[in-house]
Amino acid sequence: MPTINIVGFGTCEVAEGTRLVKAIKACGVDIGHRCGGFARCTTCRVEFIEGEPDVMTRAEYEKLKESGLFGKVRLACQIVVDRDMTVKPLMRVSEQGWSDPGPEPEDSVTPEAVFIPISELERE
Numbered sequence: 723m724p725t726i727n728i729v730g731f732g733t734c735e736v737a738e739g740t741r742l743v744k745a746i747k748a749c750g751v752d753i754g755h756r757c758g759g760f761a762r763c764t765t766c767r768v769e770f771i772e773g774e775p776d777v778m779t780r781a782e783y784e785k786l787k788e789s790g791l792f793g794k795v796r797l798a799c800q801i802v803v804d805r806d807m808t809v810k811p812l813m814r815v816s817e818q819g820w821s822d823p824g825p826e827p828e829d830s831v832t833p834e835a836v837f838i839p840i841s842e843l844e845r846e
């Protein structure tokens with residue numbers, strides 16, 4: 723099982739194929755997911771320290787470009803854990819003053835994932 727290292731919170735193991743946002747929650751960290759995991763809100767944003775996937779869903783790419791965040795953060799709701807990863811969640815419920823993290827994301831990536839190599843997206 724892959725190991726997730728969450729900066730400031732320690733490590734835990736999660737089943738391969740888990741959405742990263744759900745993996746971070748399962749490790750006990752109060753990451754935001756205000757749109758319910760649909761690549762609309764960016765509150766699940768994380769900084770990757772190690773293990774960043776070199777593919778991205780089209781939905782993540784379009785949201786990050788629109789928000790000026792492309793190349794700076796990744797959206798944990800659009801990433802599937804397929805390797806060891808070290809990440810830093812950037813918007814946590816307890817820091818933002820939200821009453822809840824947002825609707826519970828589904829088990830699989832939404833909207834339906836189309837993973838595209840980042841190098842290909844950068845050429846568009």
Ligand code: FES
Binds near residue numbers: 754755756800
């Ligand atoms: S963009 Fe909203 S939960 Fe990921």
